[in-house]
Amino acid sequence: MAALKPSRRIHDLFTVNPRATLQLGLWVALSIVMMTVDHRYHALNGVRDVLSTAMYPVHYLARLPTDIQTWLSENLAGRAALLEENARLREKQVFLNAQLQKLTILEAENRRLRSLLESAVNTPEPVLIAELLAVDFDPYRHHILLNRGRQHGLYVGQPVLDQQGVIGQIIHTDLLTSTAILITDPNHALPIQINRTGARTLALGTGHFQELELPHIPNNEDVKVGDVLVTSGMGGRFPRGYPVGTVTRVEFDPGSPFARIVAKPVAQLDRIREVLLLENAPDASKPTAPALTGAAAAPKKP
Amino acid sequence: MTTARSTGGWVIASSFLLAFVVGSIPLPGELDRFRPDWVAMVLIYWCLALPYRFGIGTSWLVGLLVDVGRGALLGQYALAFAALAYLTVQTHRRIRVFSPWRQAFSVLVFLLIEQVLVFWISGVIGYPPRDGWYLAPAVGGMIGWPLLFIVLRDARQYFQVT
Incomplete structure (x- = not known):
């Protein structure tokens, strides 16, 4: 008996609960269904609304450390x-x-x-x-x-x-x-214009806060480092003429039809605390079209 | 304590709240890449300590709230946290006897699996990770685990969470 006990306890250490596996399967299946519905049909906005209202105080709490830091530095400054x-x-x-x-x-x-x-x-x-x-x-x-x-x-x-x-x-x-x-999200494209020359293109997000990519600019186009980019107003989503970034790198590759141009956003995207929201042209105010690449990039007649 | 039903639910809830708040504070400079996912680690702790009470279903719900809180796809963290809870609950008898430092290695493995699941889903919806750095928070989590373990264990004993 005494010899049996430890071996039983060792056996306990490696027991696997088959019910847990079944449970996991069910929850995983539910998650996959939810993700599919959320991603493809955006049909869970009601659920999200309820939960995000519940999370609202938590978000305020999460902001507290930064707010306290700002408050301290403002109030304790000499x-x-x-x-x-x-x-x-x-x-x-x-x-x-x-x-x-x-x-x-x-x-x-x-x-x-x-x-x-x-x-x-x-x-x-x-x-x-x-x-x-x-x-x-x-x-x-x-x-x-x-x-x-x-x-x-x-x-x-x-x-x-x-x-x-x-x-x-x-x-x-x-x-x-x-x-x-x-605008730096890899799935975002912003219709822009080079302010100096008026050449129109898109500013594609790269996933880096300091980089935007400008595709489809021919090698013979007049682009210089330091050129200011502004919104072109194409696509009807952004109003015209707001600053977007400055060109930081221009590489001409004789082998490819387009130049490789990289710009840096003017806004400090990794240090945002407050933002301004614009009231745009009436045709953009219809909250129907999903606001991703295709829609934002859809060219319209100037 | 044998007659008492589960007590101290508020301790569990506030530990998650605190983890969410601490987890959203950026660390200075390059260190930020290693910022651990404290919510996932608190989850591992409660699955280890109270597996009969805190299991896969509860973890899934926590994950759903995290999805909303972090603006992820509904179900993304829920799935990952359910898998994390599953791994922990199935192995809790072995891991519990380790010292916090040895536990940290198991925690690393669990967090890596969780991270891979989260980013795999991100990849499916069009945000594939571009380099290996997305696994760095798991390493941060491993380093932070002993601290978290000691703090939560003391809290659990002090408030007699059962």
Whole structure:
């Protein structure tokens, strides 16, 4: 008996519970069905809505450490540092105000000229500021979660900017939160124009926060390092003329018909905290078409 | 404690909450590539400690919440966490007798499998990983495991979670 006991205990160590295997099979099957339905038919938005509302406080909690850090650095900063920052900001304010005066005149003039040419270009205004709640855990997928949702009037396809330039667009809205895809996501394409020459192309995401790829530019095209890229307004999703990036590398390969051109986004995509949402042209506000590559890249008549 | 039913559910819930919060704080510089998935590790712990209570089904639900929280496909982390729980529950008798450092190696293997599942699904929907770095969080998890184990064990004993 005494000799039996240890061997039985050893046997215990290696017991496998067959019920657990069955359970696993069932849960895995359910997951696969759910993923298929979610991915192909987007039919689980109700479930997602309920769960994401439940996760809302958790997201706020998750933001707490960063918020506390900001609060501390703002509140514990020395008087001298604050005064210095204040002076710097005031200087910037004066400078920007001066620029703004010029801009108002230019805008009025531009509108007058456009009306003479009978071309209707609406200039959309930023409508809403949203804060970043979370970044996708997956390092190859550049999606961000924002703290505004359908309730605040967000819709799929809405352009997202920060103070420097275009960030991305909304691809999914929940009641209180929404997901945006960044322009550097490998599945994103943004219709752009080289500001200096007017050449139109796409800016494809590469999965790196610092890189955009510009395909289909012929070898003889005039592109230089430092050229500014702006949105071209093709595809009807992004308004025209917003800064996207600057060209950082141009390689001409005599063997291939197109040049290899890489640009760097102007927005600091890995350091986003607050974003601006634009109200776009009316045809983009229909929240029907899925906002991925094909739709964003679909060319329209200029 | 024999007469008492399961107690201390709030300890389990708050450990997951804390893990989610800690897991979303970026680490400085290159270290961030090794940022462990604390939620998965807390899950492993509860499957080891209370396998009769915390099993595959509960893990699947946690995974579903993580899917929503991280904006993944609905079911992606649910599937991976269910597999993780399965591995842990089936081997918990052996792993429990190891010291935390030796457990860490089993944890590494489990986390690697979980990671591969998550990224395999990502690959299917058009986001294939571009290099081997996506496995780095599992290594971070292995290094962080002894710490997590000791903290959670003390919490479990202090609050008498059964």
